[in-house]
Every structure is written in structure tokens, then in C-alpha cells.
Amino acid sequence: MRIRVDPDKCQGHARCYALAPELFAIDDYGLSTVVGDGTVPPGLEGRARLAIDNCPEFAVQEVGATGD
Ligand code: F3S
Numbered sequence: 001m002r003i004r005v006d007p008d009k010c011q012g013h014a015r016c017y018a019l020a021p022e023l024f025a026i027d028d029y030g031l032s033t034v035v036g037d038g039t040v041p042p043g044l045e046g047r048a049r050l051a052i053d054n055c056p057e058f059a060v061q062e063v064g065a066t067g068d
Contacts, residue, residue: 001040002063003048005032009059016060020047038063 003023005016012030016023022044024032040048052060 001045001048002038003034003040003052004038004061004063005034006059006061007031007033009057010055011057011059013056015054015056016051019050019054020044023048023051032059 005024010031012026012032014026014030014032016032017026023035023038023040025035026032048062052062
């Protein structure tokens with residue numbers, strides 16, 4: 001599983017970071033980016049899905065199997 005943050009949608013709510021600090025970093029502007037290339041380590045898929053479901057801007061997205 002791989003995730004991304006859409007920089008055009010992220011408004012800095014930081015719920016993703018609160019729910020899964022292993023998977024996200026907050027930049028100097030308060031906006032979120034994924035750690036590394038967004039690949040979710042084994043065992044953290046549930047938290048990744050929580051972050052996807054809890055971003056009010058729908059900015060956290062699962063990257064498709066085709067790598068889009
Ligand atoms: Fe941004 Fe959503 Fe996280 S708005 S900081 S991706 S909760």
C-alpha cells in the first residue's frame with residue numbers, strides 16, 4: 001500500500017499526522033507530506049486508512065497499483 005498527500009487539497013488540518021505520525025511530516029507551512037515515497041510499512045495499513053478517512057479535505061489518497 002502506498003499513500004500520497006495532494007498538495008492542492010491539503011489545508012493543514014494535521015489530522016493525518018495526529019493519527020499516524022510515522023507516515024506523515026508537517027512542513028514549515030503546516031502542510032502535510034508523506035514520509036519517504038509514501039510506502040506504508042507492514043502493520044500501519046490501518047492507520048493509513050484512518051488518515052485517508054479523516055482528512056476533511058480528502059487530501060490523503062491511496063496511490064493506485066499502477067502508481068498514479
Ligand atoms: Fe492536510 Fe488533511 Fe493532513 S488537510 S495536514 S492532509 S489531515
